[in-house]
Amino acid sequence: MTRWLLRRLLDTLATFLLVAVLVFVLMRIAPGDPLDRLSDDRPMAPAEQARLRALFGLDQPLGTQFLQFAGAAVRGDFGASIEYYPTRVTELVASRLGPSLLLGATVLLINLFAGVWLGVLQARRRGSRLDRWLTRLSLAGYAAPSFWLGWMLVSIFAIEWRLLPAAQMTDPMLPPNAGCLAQAADVGAHLILPALTLTIISLAATMRYQRSAMLEVLRLDFVLAARARGLSERRVIWRHAWRNALFPILTLLGLWLPVLVTGAVFVEQVFNWPGLGSLTAGAVMTRDYPVLMATALLVAAAVLLSGVLTDLAHRLLDPRSRDQ
Secondary structure, eight states: OHHHHHHHHHHHHHHHHHHHHHHHHHHHHSSOOHHHHHTTTSOOOHHHHHHHHHHTTTTSOHHHHHHHHHHHHHTTOOOBOSTTTTSBHHHHHHHHHHHHHHHHHHHHHHHHHHHHHHHHHHHHTTTSHHHHHHHHHHHHHHHSOHHHHHHHHIIIIIIISOOSOOSSSSOTTSOTTOOHHHHHHHHHHHHHHHHHHHHHHHHHHHHHHHHHHHHHHHTSHHHHHHHHTTOOHHHIIIIIIHHHTOHHHHHHHHHHTTHHHHOOHHHHHHTTOOSHHHHHHHHHHHTOHHHHHHHHHHHHHHHHHHHHHHHHHHHHHOGGGGGO
């Protein structure tokens, strides 16, 4: 196990370094200049442009720029944002990480528990009207574009019925001296619509994976033996069958773990949620290289780490995989 984990971590590190090089090069060779955005408000003299290029290291050869970036990034310094200068990139990312974690964790927990329960329910009632309707509704939500679905929920619940706030994470009119419960309730109310949007478009995958896995396990001999011993159906399903149908969900959970730090770009844009997704979208529009590199590497690290954790969970829970 130790040798496997060490080899897996080395492979992950090599992949991460390759991603860093590719992202850095692709950003630099893509058309456009980050200083064009700064000159939109007022024209800049050539001397001022040269000063800004030297300030952000854009006047150096590509290889020199990467070495300078890599040396600083190893120390946790991604430089200053071009768009929000002189704010440091680490400060921007840190300020947006909390909202993304809140949104991502909420969606992940709802998706996991609701998706698993509904998938098991579909497997138990395979071919029934409930199974068919749950399949149709989940696939309809999966097929809906996230930005369109977000706008529809806003138009219904925020504009038409005025039940929930339409955007932001907090109410700007909330008194600064409001209590903790009032602030938590305010954040929770603003969280409902973006979390509901992401849950609807992601729930179908969890349900289908769990349904297929349960149907396969329910055909196995040990399930028939458990029923023959007179065990209750609830105990057969949750104590015996579901534990053996968990592995596909672990894989799917690993794919969803990066959502904890990335959120969803379109959903955060629609609801003006102050997370990493909206920060990345803004950085793409303004070609803010330092912010883009920081967020891209954070996403890459989350994806690679989730893969390692998923493989480790499989090896710990399934003795058959330890011999591979």
